[in-house]
Amino acid sequence: MTANTVVGVPAETAGGERRVALVPKVVERLRAKNISVVVEPGAGSAALIPDDAYVHSGATLGDPWSADVVVKVAVPTDAEVARLRTGAVFIGFLAPLTQPERATALRAAGVTAFAMESIPRISRAQSMDALSSQANVAGYRAALLAAEHLTRFFPMLTTAAGTVPPAKVLVLGVGVAGLQALATARRLGAHTTGYDVRPEVADQVRSVGAQWLDLGIEATGSGGYARALTDDERAEQQRQLAKAITGFDAVITTAQVPGRTAPTLVTAEAVTGMRAGSVVVDLAGESGGNCELTTPGAVVVEHAVTIASPLNLPATMPEHASELYARNVAALLELLVDKDGALSLDFTDEVVAGACVTGQEV
Template sequence: MAEASAGAAAKVVIGSVRETAPGERRVALTPETCKKLVAAGATVRIERGLGLAAHQPDSAYVDAGAELVDTADAVLAQADIVACVQPPPAAAIASIKSGAVLVGMLQPQADAARGEAIQARGLVAFPLERLPRTTRAQAMDILSSQAGMAGYKAVLIAAQLAPKFFPMLTTAAGTIRPSKVLIIGAGVAGLQAVATAKRLGAQVEGFDVRPETREQIESLGGKFLDLGVSAAGEGGYARQLTDEERALQQQRLADHLKGVDVIVSTAAVPGRPAPKIISAAMATGMKPGSVIVDLAAETGGNCELTRPGETIDHGGVTIAGPLNLASSGAMHASDMFARNVFNFVSLLLDKQGALHFDWNDELLAKTVWPERAAS
């Protein structure tokens, strides 16, 4: 009987509370992943109303085996593992049980107060944006799953802002030519944007400094924009262009943009400001009625004229800098994010559902913050 009690005491409590970041509608735990965590032997406790903004009612969580708690502080004080989407503010971190695990998109080094609060509580923080980009980690990769939604939404925004049809139409009033859409950047967001623009019937091109992305762009029905300057480097990474190569690339891109109707720009480097690809002069040289949707607005934008969170008119060219686009597709974005979290948290649970750290696992060792000293 004593052994059973000890086993029950070791059962891990996983908690999640309502997001407080402005405009954030996603959740880190869905009824689907709650059910899986309960089946794995964990106790799941959530703040009432956790999933309402993502269209997940409390009743669905209860049906999945979760326990509802009235206040965020009560959840945070009880949880051994706290799952979140956006990083909690320092005040909320102070309410988390000392020594607990915090999992989500934490960006601890982007805010000194946040990082200090995490360390002051002795939390074991796993910022999932630090996850190694390996094949095994793909099922936990929040950057990729959320970028897919962002790329999709960016094209829909572009289609709404454009004063043209995307597809070619043959009508009694004559033939409407298809819009020419250029996607800059062929990461997950860019490739999703290529596919979405193609489905809408546009004439689609994709551009990336890495020539090996040609095949990916073309496989989705896009045409690879070759500016005659290759940034191919060693190991599949792009090398830095020389000043002469960059000047030639910029001039050829500027000439090409004069015939483009819509640009969706997605080039971003995690942890660094977005590269400036579209100069003010390039934007000025585009046709009246053209549209630029800058998906990199959150890190400064790929266009020099982008204003994060705003949509502006620049001499007849519309430039949009939307923020947190993944949240605008909160239901499916939450489904993907929560599965990423579940797959990672599963690495922290033993067969009895108790908390266990295997620091020989590179996914844990390379994601944890602060970094642990090698044993």
């Protein structure tokens, strides 16, 4: 039986992007479904995945852009869109809320594009949820980063010269990334506390061994996200957080609202109230940051507090971030082919229709 669909995997070109859209293990899985994979030479090298590993898994090395389906991680550039052939299918992150012109360009190029961000958040599509899989990586790396920048231990340490107490870690915004940050900090031996404006996540916070910080401000929104606070609520929240924060060695912030500027949770004044040597890790840098003193993409020291705002944390752990992403992509791909591995786009399927950002004509 010959393969009916060819999937191309280009090397990523964005600065700092070390991920790759498919990994060898997932190539094997697709080969078993009669899907062929063409990998651009060196596509895995920033993730330390050698070309050989792809070849051993059944991929061929070559030009990925002439494939039936091109799969990518980072939003494609104009030059990349220009390399897609008319009639091709594209799968990747497409930032539909903040860069809608990407979908427009792909449609104009005659490409049928699926945005990983647009996959409906229904249980059948959980295995395709790349936002969650990458947030898991980001939360884990955020906790490691806090430990790296803290001038103190996370765990309690008992030595012949006495004891040092465990670090106290506060996570603001407890979605997937926040929960993983709490779990990781706790693993490392820190005392952990979680805060969110959605009271329904309190049980999840407790389930990873953390305390729940209740400031009495509730703002549950739709789709699992929080609604925007009113100006009064925000001011009250900032005031109360400034007080609460003084007791923590590390604060990890993850509050983002899709398509909007991130809310300020940690004011400049709150930072001045923190103990010297403490750390803020701000995961919302890409949308402006949750801390008023954040410089997105940089590590700065203000009032003897280290404020780190890494961009694209998942790319700092590229093999597993890529592996999880590749599984998400593969789950979507499997929905787009028939049992012989031939492309068969069924736009009556709400996942297929929901993820497509270029309209439903092939």
